[in-house]
Amino acid sequence: MNFNVAVIPGDGIGPEIVREAQKVLDAVGTKFGHVFNYTEVDMGGVSIDKHGVPLTDEALATAQKSDAVLLGAVGGVVGKDSWYELPPNLRPEAGLLAIRKGLNLFANLRPAYLYKELKGACPLKEEVADAGFDMIIVRELTGGLYFGERKTEEVDGVLTATDTLTYNENEIRRIAKKAFEIAMKRRKNVISVDKSNVLDSSRLWDKVVNEVAKDYPEVTLTHMLVDNCAMQLVKDPAQFDVVVTENMFGDILSDEASMITGSIGMLSSASLREDKFGLYEPSHGAAPDIAGQNKANPIATILSAAMMLRYSFDLDKEADAVEKAVEKVLEDNIRTVDIMSDGMTLVGCKEMGDEIVNRL
Amino acid sequence: MNFNVAVIPGDGIGPEIVREAQKVLDAVGTKFGHVFNYTEVDMGGVSIDKHGVPLTDEALATAQKSDAVLLGAVGGVVGKDSWYELPPNLRPEAGLLAIRKGLNLFANLRPAYLYKELKGACPLKEEVADAGFDMIIVRELTGGLYFGERKTEEVDGVLTATDTLTYNENEIRRIAKKAFEIAMKRRKNVISVDKSNVLDSSRLWDKVVNEVAKDYPEVTLTHMLVDNCAMQLVKDPAQFDVVVTENMFGDILSDEASMITGSIGMLSSASLREDKFGLYEPSHGAAPDIAGQNKANPIATILSAAMMLRYSFDLDKEADAVEKAVEKVLEDNIRTVDIMSDGMTLVGCKEMGDEIVNRL
Numbered sequence: 001m002n003f004n005v006a007v008i009p010g011d012g013i014g015p016e017i018v019r020e021a022q023k024v025l026d027a028v029g030t031k032f033g034h035v036f037n038y039t040e041v042d043m044g045g046v047s048i049d050k051h052g053v054p055l056t057d058e059a060l061a062t063a064q065k066s067d068a069v070l071l072g073a074v075g076g077v078v079g080k081d082s083w084y085e086l087p088p089n090l091r092p093e094a095g096l097l098a099i100r101k102g103l104n105l106f107a108n109l110r111p112a113y114l115y116k117e118l119k120g121a122c123p124l125k126e127e128v129a130d131a132g133f134d135m136i137i138v139r140e141l142t143g144g145l146y147f148g149e150r151k152t153e154e155v156d157g158v159l160t161a162t163d164t165l166t167y168n169e170n171e172i173r174r175i176a177k178k179a180f181e182i183a184m185k186r187r188k189n190v191i192s193v194d195k196s197n198v199l200d201s202s203r204l205w206d207k208v209v210n211e212v213a214k215d216y217p218e219v220t221l222t223h224m225l226v227d228n229c230a231m232q233l234v235k236d237p238a239q240f241d242v243v244v245t246e247n248m249f250g251d252i253l254s255d256e257a258s259m260i261t262g263s264i265g266m267l268s269s270a271s272l273r274e275d276k277f278g279l280y281e282p283s284h285g286a287a288p289d290i291a292g293q294n295k296a297n298p299i300a301t302i303l304s305a306a307m308m309l310r311y312s313f314d315l316d317k318e319a320d321a322v323e324k325a326v327e328k329v330l331e332d333n334i335r336t337v338d339i340m341s342d343g344m345t346l347v348g349c350k351e352m353g354d355e356i357v358n359r360l
Numbered sequence: 361m362n363f364n365v366a367v368i369p370g371d372g373i374g375p376e377i378v379r380e381a382q383k384v385l386d387a388v389g390t391k392f393g394h395v396f397n398y399t400e401v402d403m404g405g406v407s408i409d410k411h412g413v414p415l416t417d418e419a420l421a422t423a424q425k426s427d428a429v430l431l432g433a434v435g436g437v438v439g440k441d442s443w444y445e446l447p448p449n450l451r452p453e454a455g456l457l458a459i460r461k462g463l464n465l466f467a468n469l470r471p472a473y474l475y476k477e478l479k480g481a482c483p484l485k486e487e488v489a490d491a492g493f494d495m496i497i498v499r500e501l502t503g504g505l506y507f508g509e510r511k512t513e514e515v516d517g518v519l520t521a522t523d524t525l526t527y528n529e530n531e532i533r534r535i536a537k538k539a540f541e542i543a544m545k546r547r548k549n550v551i552s553v554d555k556s557n558v559l560d561s562s563r564l565w566d567k568v569v570n571e572v573a574k575d576y577p578e579v580t581l582t583h584m585l586v587d588n589c590a591m592q593l594v595k596d597p598a599q600f601d602v603v604v605t606e607n608m609f610g611d612i613l614s615d616e617a618s619m620i621t622g623s624i625g626m627l628s629s630a631s632l633r634e635d636k637f638g639l640y641e642p643s644h645g646a647a648p649d650i651a652g653q654n655k656a657n658p659i660a661t662i663l664s665a666a667m668m669l670r671y672s673f674d675l676d677k678e679a680d681a682v683e684k685a686v687e688k689v690l691e692d693n694i695r696t697v698d699i700m701s702d703g704m705t706l707v708g709c710k711e712m713g714d715e716i717v718n719r720l
């Protein structure tokens with residue numbers, strides 16, 4: 001089969017990690033008889049430099065016409081890159097928000113999984129690392145505070161800033177359904193996270209999630225307050241299977257969950273529309289400090305490409321093959337510098353891509 | 361000297377832990393020549409049962425007339441206690457929000473400190489627990505999403521809920537000042553946490569914190585995004601001295617910080633007004649499952665009483681004495697069940713209070 005992939009290398013280590021993911025996709029194509037056609041799209045700082053904005057209408061249109069989008073990373077360093085002297089809506093990260101909204105990518109899937117080979121990197125104590133954990137955070141990505149109306153104005157001479165957190169039942173229903181569908185393919189456990197003891201939006205969230213749960217009688221649903229969830233992730237991460245939550249809580253909790261693996265260079269993500277279309281990117285950022293030095297870990301991006309195969313192209317067998325090849329590389333003690341430890345073989349970004357291709 | 365303390369035992373283990381803190385205060389009084397007069401105030405579930413609301417106007421007025429407030433804990437179990445069948449503004453926790461606003465307690469101080477005797481309970485790996493950490497989170501407590509306008513309504517037949525996050529420069533300035541003042545008495549390091557790459561309120565936060573920083577040239581100020589902070593707390597808690605942040609971020613991050621100590625039964629908190637007045641309570645909740653069984657750990661409440669001595673009554677020597685007595689009890693291997701480990705002497709709530717009094 002033929003697939004059209006919009007590729008957004010972005011900033012920092014973006015170009016080099018995306019290159020390795022494309023290499024792996026091409027190897028999958030050769031092995032399983034598919035063709036992946038790539039169209040390059042500018043976004044983030046690189047787009048600001050070329051076009052003056054972090055995402056042009058043409059770039060968005062190109063992404064829209066593709067079958068799926070593969071993204072490296074965007075962003076630089078505040079106080080160092082001149083991008084951050086621009087107004088907020090013109091900075092690199094604004095491109096990310098614009099493409100999410102523009103492509104209607106409402107469901108962000110963030111797996112947090114502890115590879116047994118990397119449990120030494122886990123910042124939690126040994127018993128917890130030994131027991132391992134495997135969760136997926138389903139974050140609503142196009143609503144809430146990040147997309148609400150905002151304003152800064154003088155009220156009686158006093159500067160006052162307001163952001164708005166709005167959710168309607170349809171927005172909640174579709175993300176809840178996505179979470180339950182994913183849970184059905186996993187350990188059938190959903191924890192819905194909110195602050196329903198304070199917020200109206202959380203109470204509506206609760207109500208709608210409860211309604212959706214009725215269609216999935218096999219799935220166990222629990223509600224957890226966001227402050228408690230921030231604690232439980234550290235205390236007992238193994239209790240989580242699927243976590244579903246609104247945009248900002250998901251931002252905070254998915255990053256916390258990433259960090260308790262200790263190896264964010266390994267963590268993929270998918271941002272999905274209601275149909276099969278999606279955008280795939282590593283959970284980590286653009287790491288400008290090591291850009292262009294062949295030091296970056298391409299695995300998160302390669303695993304994001306595997307998610308693309310699975311969720312957008314229905315190529316489960318092919319996705320499995322990529323994930324197995326990554327596991328094999330770990331078993332064979334091959335490491336990039338971010339996951340390096342004693343007795344392992346250190347390789348660069350490009351070599352890690354090659355080693356994964358060799359094991360496909 | 362004479363001090364009038366409003367005492368709110370509250371629900372669950374509240375009454376028993378508050379009783380031990382009063383015992384310690386009285387011992388301090390005897391030793392140092394002070395008199396603490398107590399007036400009991402109803403709040404939470406107990407107030408709902410007696411008066412139909414979680415906080416009556418009279419209760420608030422009594423608290424207002426005192427020199428400081430000592431609080432146990434409020435709340436029960438959703439789905440078990442009938443309190444949770446009431447509308448949200450009549451539930452036990454609404455009393456907490458009402459008293460914070462009613463007494464203008466805008467600054468919530470949440471220390472997170474790892475006692476070396478309890479480092480075995482720390483959920484982080486040994487190197488990190490061995491290195492220890494000692495931070496204080498300064499949470500804005502009367503603004504932001506928790507006190508903004510909210511509504512749930514049908515928009516074109518679709519249920520829609522909205523919460524509002526508002527801060528003005530004065531609200532930000534007073535909490536920032538508080539954080540810098542505290543930093544001056546500690547390691548002179550402030551990390552201000554926000555989401556300034558997205559929110560207007562965070563950008564105003566940034567701006568005002570930067571202005572306040574100019575008055576404290578000895579203090580190092582860094583800005584950190586909330587998602588990154590959730591990661592850094594797990595990765596390297598020792599980097600934090602004073603963290604200052606808005607209400608909801610502070611709620612989430614201070615609970616995460618509590619949990620990385622592994623012993624939330626030890627953690628005190630203070631909620632302060634612009635003058636010396638304040639409300640003091642343990643960081644943990646009402647733990648209804650062990651209420652009335654003499655199993656609760658009263659130390660967090662006793663340390664909160666020590667904060668009261670220090671911040672509201674300017675009795676530094678007395679506060680030191682209480683804190684030293686708590687350290688002594690730990691050194692002497694005396695433990696309540698929540699912090700129990702092999703070879704230690706297990707005691708109940710009441711006995712722990714006695715042991716601390718004995719060491720004053």
Ligand SMILES: CC(C)[C@H](C(=O)O)[C@@H](O)C(=O)O
Pocket residue numbers: 093096097251557558587
């Ligand atoms: C860059 C920022 C707007 C973004 C977000 O918070 O959504 C990032 O933190 C993420 O999680 O993808």
Ligand SMILES: CC(C)[C@H](C(=O)O)[C@@H](O)C(=O)O
Pocket residue numbers: 197198227453456457611
């Ligand atoms: C009960 C609830 C409203 C409260 C809050 O979030 O402020 C609690 O979680 C706390 O942190 O004191």
